[in-house]
Structure formats: structure tokens, C-alpha cells
Amino acid sequence: MSQDPWLLTPGPLTTSMSVKQAMLHDWGSRDANFIAINARMRQRLVAMIGGEDAFACVPMQGSGTFAVEAMIGAFVPPAGKLLVLINGAYGKRIARICDYYKRATAILEWPEDQLVDPAWVAKALAADTAITHVAVVHCETTSGVLNPIAEVARVVAAAGRRLLIDAMSAFGAIALDAKDVSFDAVAASSNKCIEGVPGLGFILARVDALKQCQGNAPSLSLDLYDQWQALEKTGQYRFTPPIHCIVAFDQALTEHEQEGGVAGRGARYRNNCKVLVDGMRAMGFQPLLPDHVQAPIIVTFHMPADPRFDFQAFYDKLKDRGYVIYPGKLTVADSFRIGCIGRLDESHMRGALAAIRAVMAEMGVASGSPLRQAANAE
Ligand SMILES: *Cc1c(COP(=O)(O)O)cnc(C)c1O
Numbered sequence: 001m002s003q004d005p006w007l008l009t010p011g012p013l014t015t016s017m018s019v020k021q022a023m024l025h026d027w028g029s030r031d032a033n034f035i036a037i038n039a040r041m042r043q044r045l046v047a048m049i050g051g052e053d054a055f056a057c058v059p060m061q062g063s064g065t066f067a068v069e070a071m072i073g074a075f076v077p078p079a080g081k082l083l084v085l086i087n088g089a090y091g092k093r094i095a096r097i098c099d100y101y102k103r104a105t106a107i108l109e110w111p112e113d114q115l116v117d118p119a120w121v122a123k124a125l126a127a128d129t130a131i132t133h134v135a136v137v138h139c140e141t142t143s144g145v146l147n148p149i150a151e152v153a154r155v156v157a158a159a160g161r162r163l164l165i166d167a168m169s170a171f172g173a174i175a176l177d178a179k180d181v182s183f184d185a186v187a188a189s190s191n192k193c194i195e196g197v198p199g200l201g202f203i204l205a206r207v208d209a210l211k212q213c214q215g216n217a218p219s220l221s222l223d224l225y226d227q228w229q230a231l232e233k234t235g236q237y238r239f240t241p242p243i244h245c246i247v248a249f250d251q252a253l254t255e256h257e258q259e260g261g262v263a264g265r266g267a268r269y270r271n272n273c274k275v276l277v278d279g280m281r282a283m284g285f286q287p288l289l290p291d292h293v294q295a296p297i298i299v300t301f302h303m304p305a306d307p308r309f310d311f312q313a314f315y316d317k318l319k320d321r322g323y324v325i326y327p328g329k330l331t332v333a334d335s336f337r338i339g340c341i342g343r344l345d346e347s348h349m350r351g352a353l354a355a356i357r358a359v360m361a362e363m364g365v366a367s368g369s370p371l372r373q374a375a376n377a378e
Contacts (some may be wrong), residue, residue: 314336
């Protein structure tokens, strides 16, 4: 089998051969082995946030957005009001979900290259007593910025409100401990830092809060409470589960543990990120974010100023050399992104840098700098 291109993207991403091989079987959804694997998966995810008896894992068929939607629909009651903290596309998506579900919202928005600011959250909560819940994105994958989740949780708890977290692109690589950070639910998915294949989202929810969610969901298939009850009572899903994805996810969780859990996984990604950023800076490229707010998940680079640089050609030529990068999603600047996550290590990052160097030379671009330098002026 020829080597697939390496995916330097925020997911789906490159997975190990053993994760792929775990899928080479057929199971019925009532198969006892599958039911045991599913139960083990749920326990392992709760353990990852130190949730023990206080939290339950409710898996949800579909991509990550399905899990976020299920979380919002269940936790924000029809009479509730959600304050959405937005500094990128995924925060905006949460507000859109509320529009569909006709849930009242308040919005606080920051530019995509800035952190959400807990002081503003505290002010907004003091000013609007109708707000019952706050939603925040841990790593905003739009830019790669790491939001100050612990500080946000502190002001939300101090104001007596409930926190819902979209930790999709951070979960499993950046620590989130339920004993240190107060929240009601966090949503993530199989195909990001745990390095499984796409097809399953999951919500880790505080059991006492989850118990109050009955009847809130405006959607049958995404009814988190109903899904939880069915799993607790029968060990089975209400509707066809993505069995192959779940069995592969269980293998990915084993490999995550073998690497040293969140700390080990995070260390490899931080090294990937450093090698990438140092190498790109050496070629003149400029990251959007200062290092201290950059999550080691995905890095946004400004588009080079050299008129000979053509992003589509750059993308295609890198793909031909075996590396898939990611277009930008920013509104504040023309940019592209390179991911640090997936079954990739320093050698892959160095390989990608060498490919970038070669493609730049082919295009006749001397520097990745976004500044129009005097030397480049005709
Ligand atoms: C990937 C991601 C999602 C979910 O995206 P899907 O395409 O639905 O899997 C949600 N939030 C964030 C922050 C993400 O990075």
C-alpha cells in the first residue's frame, strides 16, 4: 500500500496503522464485545478529565458539530439564555446553533487573533441576569489561539452561571481537569488529538446537571439526555452506532495512554509546533499569533507578500510531495494554516519544511515574509 499524504490539518488527521487495522472486522451493534469496548471508551474519556463519579460520557454519532449541537440543545433550556464567547468561526457556529434552536443568546466578540477576556465576561454576566449559561471554545481552531479556559470558568462560577466548553481541537493534548476547572459539559470528537477516525463526537457532562436536561433537546437524534439514558439502561445506542469508528477510537485511546496520556500527547504536539514555527520563521514566514497564546494544535501564517507566491499552486505542489496543509479561515488577514496534530512527529514536520523550501524555490519566491520588502520591489 502506498503512503497516504501526511495530513497537516486540524482533523480528520493522520492515524496510526494499528488504529486503521482495528476496523478490519464486522460487528453487530448488540455484539457483547462491542458493548464492552464502548463502555470502556466511555470510562476512559471520563478519566481523562478526572471526572470519576461526578461526570458521564455521552457519545453522539456524527462529527464534532453534532456533539456541540447536542450539548447546547440539552443544557440550555428553552427558558435559558446562552452567552457565547466568540473569537473565531467555531464560536460563531455555537451562536448559529442557538438560532436554529431558538435559544436566547448574548454575544461577546473579539478579533480572531485575540483571546476572549474573562473581565468582559464578568461584566456581561453582572449586567444581564437572564444569562444562565456561557459557551466558550478552548482552542479556537480558526486561528489556533488558546483561550484562558480556567479564568473564564472562574468568573462564570463566581457569577453562579454554568459553563459549556467546545474543546474539540484541544481535548487529549491540552489538560482540562474537572477538579480544577468548573464546567457542566465539554464536547470533543474522535478525530482530533486522540487520533481516531471521524464519526463520533462525545460530551463529558456533570451528572447532576445532565439529570436536569430531560425534555430540553429540540432534536430526537441529538437528544443527549435520551442517548445517555439508553446507554445507561441497555449499554446500547438508540440508533446505529459508527461501530468501526468506536473500535478504532478505543485503539487510539490505548495508544494515547501508551504515549503518556494528555501530558505525553501534548509534549509531542508542542515539539511539532516549535519545529514548524522555527522552520517557517527561518524562511521568512510570519505566524499570526504571538507564541504565548499559540496552542500547539494548528498554526496560522500570514500569506507571503511576494506576488510570485500563489497559494493554490503552493498547496497542490505540497500535496504532490506528500503533505496536505489547510487554507485560512480568518477574516482579519489573508492566511493559511498548518496543523501539528495527528500521528506525526518532528521528522514529519522537518519533511514538510523541506517540501515547503523546495516549492518556494520552484515558484521563485525568496521569502515567506508578509511584508513588502524594498528588496522585492521591482
Ligand atoms: C473541528 C472542530 C469542531 C467540529 O467540527 P466538525 O467538522 O463538525 O468535526 C468544533 N469546534 C472546534 C473548535 C473544532 O476545531
